[in-house]
Amino acid sequence: MTVTTPLQDALAAIAEDQAQILEDMQAMLRTDTCFPPGNGYGAFADLMEQLIAPLGLECKRVSVPEALWRTSDGSVYGERINLMAEANLPGKDVCSLYFHTDTVPPGDGWTHEPLELTIAEGKLFGRGAADMKGTVVAALAALRAAKAANLPLRFSPSLLLCTDEEGGLYPGIRYLAEQGLVQGHILSFNGGATPRIWGGCFGSIDLVIRITGRSAHSGDPVGAINAIEHSLPLMNALYALKTEVEQRESAMPSPPHFEGKPLTSRLTLAAAHGGSKGSTVPGAFELLINRRYAPEEAFEDVMAELLSCIESAMKDSPVLEVSHEMIGHLAPVSDPVGPNQPRWQAAQSLGFGYAPEDFRVWGSSTSSDMGWVQQAGIEEMLLGGLARPDNRIHASDEYTTMEDVVALAQSILAYLAEGFDPAAA
Known part of the structure; x- marks a missing residue:
């Protein structure tokens, strides 16, 4: 030069x-x-x-x-x-x-x-x-x-x-x-x-899932719907999906510190918020998940898989409402x-x-x-x-x-x- x-x-x-x-x-x-x-x-x-x-x-x-x-x-x-x-x-x-x-x-x-x-x-x-x-x-x-x-x-x-x-x-x-x-x-x-x-x-999706139950006194929980406890099937289903997702390899060259291992898709249960004190059954629970998706994956397919997992896990739940909101997305x-x-x-x-x-x-x-x-x-x-x-x-x-x-x-x-x-x- x-x-x-x-x-x-x-x-x-x-x-x-x-x-x-x-x-x-x-x-x-x-x-x-x-x-x-x-x-x-x-x-x-x-x-x-x-x-x-x-x-x-x-x-x-x-x-x-x-x-x-x-x-x-x-x-x-x-x-x-x-x-x-x-x-x-x-x-x-x-x-x-x-x-x-x-x-x-x-x-x-x-x-x-x-x-x-x-x-x-x-x-x-x-x-x-x-x-x-x-x-x-x-x-x-x-x-x-x-x-x-x-x-x-x-x-x-x-x-x-x-x-x-x-x-x-x-x-x-x-x-x-x-x-x-x-x-x-x-x-x-x-x-x-x-x-x-x-x-x-990779792309990145931040998805908030909100579970609405019904609060009550924990010592006399008549009519209560514990939003945290009834979210356990959802967390278990997402964790099972995580295991499946992280088997998917990308053709994108991986960084040197991967030492030859491939890049894979990722799903992280990133944050959980609910409840206030021991004397109250929690009436609301919020779960934040992050999904990293490879260029080989289509955004529409990734979202459909996540929403199907949520729906399947919560279909028989007594909670009052299950909603979701995408709060972050990078292509x-x-x-x-x-x-x-x-x-x-x-x-x-x-x-x-x-x-x-x-x-x-x-x-x-x-x-x-x-x-x-x-x-x-x-x-x-x-x-x-x-x-x-x-x-x-x-x-x-x-x-x-x-x-x-x-x-x-x-x-x-x-x-x-x-x-x-x-x-x-």
């Missing part, structure tokens, strides 16, 4: 930009975008417009209509504001850089303040540091270096800062794609700091590789120091909102990011490192820049 001297200088400038990188990281982590409820998107859009303004990109906000994302339990609220920031370079193909701006809630077990940047042990701690506000920080550092060096770009970047990836019913990128607002090919940062060629991912991604993959590999090699032979194609039984983008007609989706197996994404003390943020920023800059030729000797 060849790298022009101006690009070399810009790449070096990223490594010298650490004070601004830390300032941006702190500002983003402090802006609470936890999902649920996801009511901080407006504040995050305000911040991003402020940080993007010096780069000369044109920003616009696109909100997802409430009817598409609202669920009946009221746990999700606040305007779903997606921010698009476009360079609009004439005569250049668009590269859409995708980020989700929501994070999971902090949860328990933190030894650092979760919504602050803490620098310790050579690590940058905070909720979203790796997944995935740190990737936004890296992209801004790349574009800042390009502007300062007046570098010509091969692609016209379009930043897509989107809502509700972390389990939402209608992710923001789905709405943008279905409205025809996503251009060019996608460079998604919902991946890792690894030499990976993305082979796709699967199949074979997203396209003609720009070699350039992105070379750019990652430059940034992270990978050798060409390090790269492998593999998929995942985790899920991504990129499935909706593929269904909207955009086929090529490249993958990068800051995730590593040990940086505690979705757990307490999530972290990334300055080295990885700089490496990702350098990879992004090389990919976008005209002065990078991976094919040259």
Whole structure:
């Protein structure tokens, strides 16, 4: 590969930009975008417009209509504001850089303040540091270096800062794609700091099942219908279905840590809520299940199987009502590789120091909102990011490192820049 001297200088400038990188990281982590409820998107859009303004990109906000994302339990609220920031370079193909701006809630077990940047042990701690506000920080550092060096770009970047990836019913990128607002090919940062060629991912369904019985005093339960006890046949049936589902293998290449074992479909009994105290027979019970389905499975078949299981298990139950609601759905991604993959590999090699032979194609039984983008007609989706197996994404003390943020920023800059030729000797 060849790298022009101006690009070399810009790449070096990223490594010298650490004070601004830390300032941006702190500002983003402090802006609470936890999902649920996801009511901080407006504040995050305000911040991003402020940080993007010096780069000369044109920003616009696109909100997802409430009817598409609202669920009946009221746990999700606040305007779903997606921010698009476009360079609009004439005569250049668009590269859409995708980020989700929501994070999971902090949860328990933190030894650092979760919504602050803490620098310790050579690590940058905070909720979203790796997944995935740190990737936004890296992209801004790349574009800042390009502007300062007046570098010509091969692609016209379009930043897509989107809502509700972390389990939402209608992710923001789905709405943008279905409205025809996503251009060019996608460079998604919902991946890792690894030499990976993305082979796709599974779909994901979150389904809430609600059982209505009749409460009463547990010491005198006349007329009572115990919603928890009468849900045992349902839980047993779902657990039996789980055993069957997890025998289904996908042809998608499995990750290296699977050590040759295939990816399989999955069914998880993820949460259960019911009852209040010992003196009361519980009149309501709620069960959340998660179903990961392979690209080889049709959504309609997966849902029909789940609903048939529920109906069969509860058909003779004395409960008053059994209802269900899908509160989250991500479509699967199949074979997203396209003609720009070699350039992105070379750019990652430059940034992270990978050798060409390090790269492998593999998929995942985790899920991504990129499935909706593929269904909207955009086929090529490249993958990068800051995730590593040990940086505690979705757990307490999530972290990334300055080295990885700089490496990702350098990879992004090389990919976008005209002065990078991976094919040259």
